[in-house]
Amino acid sequence: MNELGRKAVELKNQGDRLGAKALHHPWMVPLARMGYLAKGVVYAVVGVLALQVAFGQGGEMTDTRGALASLARGTWGTVLLAVVAVGLLGYVLWRVVQAWMDPDGKGTGTKGLVVRAAYGVSAVIHASLAVAAFRLVLGRGGAGQHGDQSMQSWTARLLSEPFGQALVAVVGLVIAGMGVSQLYKAWTEKFRRKLSLRDLNASQERWTMRVCKGGIAARGVVFVMMGVFFLLAALRSNPSEARGLDGTLATLANQPHGDVLLTLAAAGLVAYAVYMAVVSRYRSFQGA
Template structure:
């Protein structure tokens, strides 16, 4: 019976690989996925640059992904860029769904593989709302909505009002923090390299691409750890106002001793993450592409 289950799992995996290859052979799939990575990079570049401006006292603001979209919406040419970003975010959503459903990366049906594929679906849902916000801004219908802090505090309060709400908030916080730790570990061990075709670059160029990508993934991971920690604090104190979004995490860094330096480092890391997204857009390996 065990052998039969093993064969069944193997058959399902091969079937998923075939479906994934079929999806990726669609003429629009890979270009949309690449545009999606690039669009995500643009969003993080805006967040990082605005935070750098705050750190160096030249204006700017700490903001989150929706705030970055609102910044892009300012000006007629900016709206044209925002429209491209919105389409790119749709491409990113589609790619995440393909990753989760068809498993083109071969994550498998084991516990770890299913967990990663589940994360892809969560990522698809998050970026769906972000894409909708972008399209609303392009059409002049608003869409930036509340700040990251306000949004985090709002859904934290709603979740706390449910049975075992504090425990649920704590679990969400631990999951987000755990995801941040995993990203930091992935960056430290350079596990992202196997997804990239860097052999077309000169060795020195490839090494710099890896270094910047490593810094970017590490910075984003540490920000996730902070956001998760704030949620755990909110759960332990039964105070939703302790919850923070990306903008709040950056503001907290700025408020610390030597906060200007901490904010500048974090902001530079987010810009580096944007560069990593651009590298992934150009050099990512796709099954059958």
């Protein structure tokens, strides 16, 4: 083994030790579980509000930030939102641990580094969401720009930069790639490897897997659509083509048989929330 190989092995072993140490911290696993559950609550709100629109029972098209504002308006909204905010913070910390300390053993190869980088990006995104939640809890205004408004605003800023169209196209490809990755994850059932479902009987396990697969696949389809919208924004140099989660759901609703399409997508997002709850309860943590 050459010097470079020895250093790579040494770095991996060091990462494994740090990851195990992080997982043995008394707060790490509970925070991770709370984080998954908090993320599920946010997606459940998005899905339920969209289902209400599909069935003509009010509701609204919204994204994850809009879901926080909806939680704040409900009964016991501030208390519930505070719990979700703490949970999201736990999710951020867990993603940082996954990216930096690699407790899941992704390694330092190309694929492993890409996955760990994705964990880092997820940490940044959910940190922003956690900050928005804490601001609402403290009564410092709404969740700020969200959905199409936010997407189109920073798409316009990107387009104004040198090579702006290329940058927006890269964003679109990344988002679409995340969607394809989710579809692959659902199809191969790779997520099953991290779940310990021994407490469920055969029928319960079978239905749990079906709901989880449906939720992951639905989120994947929505992300692929969002990525395509960004690619259109880049191709046409038009920021108004960009769509957030709410705009993507609205686009589905405006298609022929839109109520059916919106119902399927919204139900899928609720199923994804169930998947997050399942992960929160049954995920196994290596070394914990």
